[in-house]
Each structure stands twice: as structure tokens, then as C-alpha cells.
Amino acid sequence: MIRAFKSTIHRELILLYRRGSDLCLTVIFFLLVAILFPLALGPDQGLLAQIGPGVIWVSALLSSMLTIDRIFYADFEDGSLEQFVLSTHPFGIFVFAKLSAHWLTSGLPILIFSPVIGIFYSIPLASYPVLILSIALGTPALSLIGGVSAALSLGARRGGVLLPLLALPLLVPVLIFGTAATNAAILGTPVTPSLLLLGAVLAATLAVAPPITTITIKQAIN
Numbered sequence: 001m002i003r004a005f006k007s008t009i010h011r012e013l014i015l016l017y018r019r020g021s022d023l024c025l026t027v028i029f030f031l032l033v034a035i036l037f038p039l040a041l042g043p044d045q046g047l048l049a050q051i052g053p054g055v056i057w058v059s060a061l062l063s064s065m066l067t068i069d070r071i072f073y074a075d076f077e078d079g080s081l082e083q084f085v086l087s088t089h090p091f092g093i094f095v096f097a098k099l100s101a102h103w104l105t106s107g108l109p110i111l112i113f114s115p116v117i118g119i120f121y122s123i124p125l126a127s128y129p130v131l132i133l134s135i136a137l138g139t140p141a142l143s144l145i146g147g148v149s150a151a152l153s154l155g156a157r158r159g160g161v162l163l164p165l166l167a168l169p170l171l172v173p174v175l176i177f178g179t180a181a182t183n184a185a186i187l188g189t190p191v192t193p194s195l196l197l198l199g200a201v202l203a204a205t206l207a208v209a210p211p212i213t214t215i216t217i218k219q220a221i222n
Contacts, residue, residue, distance in 0.1 A: 012101035052121025053182035107139030
């Protein structure tokens with residue numbers, strides 16, 4: 001099973017390399033959305049530090065949404081999903097590998113570039129560990145929840161329009177707790193409650209999202 005998991009991730013990364021525009025689109029969109037706010041609001045460092053965590057998280061959420069619809073759609077269209085279902089390996093391993101690959105190509109770049117964006121918002125350096133930790137806990141949940149939404153929209157008419165309507169309400173807790181953790185670090189208030197809640201969301205999605213996604217994809221194929 002471990003070999004199947006690794007081979008699936010390797011396959012996804014090769015496909016991403018061949019269509020490198022997806023990774024570039026995610027990173028560029030995240031950077032552009034986050035950078036536009038300081039340009040529009042001016043050099044007020046107090047205001048920028050106040051809104052910075054929220055803007056970073058909204059940018060992360062929206063940029064992650066750009067590629068959610070592509071997690072399973074290409075494999076659904078060319079019949080690869082049916083082959084994976086008929087494989088001797090558990091289909092859930094394939095699903096979890098696809099979701100992990102999505103995080104590696106969307107969440108990880110956001111995690112890497114988020115401290116750079118923090119500079120534009122005058123976020124104190126002492127708050128960076130909490131910012132990075134919250135992004136590290138929250139972005140996997142974005143991919144997991146996005147995977148459920150992508151599976152639900154497979155085969156649906158106007159699935160691209162339906163997908164954000166399914167995903168965005170489920171992503172609100174991640175946005176709230178992730179922003180609250182960094183804001184608490186900036187204000188000097190306790191950050192542990194927000195981080196624990198964010199970790200609880202991640203644990204819940206890890207437990208629930210892959211099985212739901214697996215069942216939903218099998219129903220879409222049948």
C-alpha cells in the first residue's frame with residue numbers, strides 16, 4: 001500500500017511538471033491577491049498588521065480553490081478512476097494520495113510564501129511561527145475538504161459553478177481559526193485555543209474526508 005501511495009504521488013507530480021501552469025497559477029494568484037491590499041490601503045502599518053492575517057488566509061483559500069476542480073476531473077474524463085477502482089490496491093489509498101499531492105502543489109507553496117507576504121503587512125516577526133504553524137495546519141484541511149467537494153461535483157452539469165458553492169461554506173471554520181491564531185499572536189493574547197481548534201478541524205477532516213470522497217467517487221463512476 002505504501003508503494004501504491006508513493007507511486008500515485010509520483011505520478012501526480014510528474015503530471016504537474018508537464019502542466020506547470022497550475023502551480024504557477026496558484027502561487028501567482030496567492031501573491032497578487034495578498035499584495036494588492038497594501039497597495040490599495042496605503043502605508044498605514046497598524047491597519048495592515050490588523051488585516052494582514054485575514055487577507056493571507058482569504059488569499060490562501062481562494063488560490064487553493066483554483067485547482068480543486070482538477071483533483072479528480074481529468075482521471076474521471078479519461079477513465080483512469082475506473083481503473084484505480086478495479087485495481088488490487090485499496091481505492092482509498094489512491095484518493096488519499098491524490099489529496100496529498102494537491103496539498104504538495106497548492107498548500108505547500110502557500111506555506112512557503114506566507115512569511116514573505118507577512119512583510120508587506122508589517123506582521124511582527126515574533127508572530128511568524130504562529131502564522132506558519134496555522135498555515136501548516138489549515139492548508140491540508142483545505143485540500144481534504146476541497147477533495148470532498150470535487151468528488152461531489154464529478155459528472156454534474158456545470159460542476160465548475162457548483163464546486164465553490166459546495167466547498168466555501170465548509171472552509172469557513174479553517175479561515176476563522178487560522179486568522180484568529182495569527183491575530184492572537186500579534187495582539188499578545190493566547191494562541192493555543194485557536195491552534196487547538198484548527199488542529200481539531202484538521203483531525204476531523206483527516207478522519208472523515210477521505211472515506212467520504214472515496215464513496216462519492218465510486219457512486220459517480222457507477
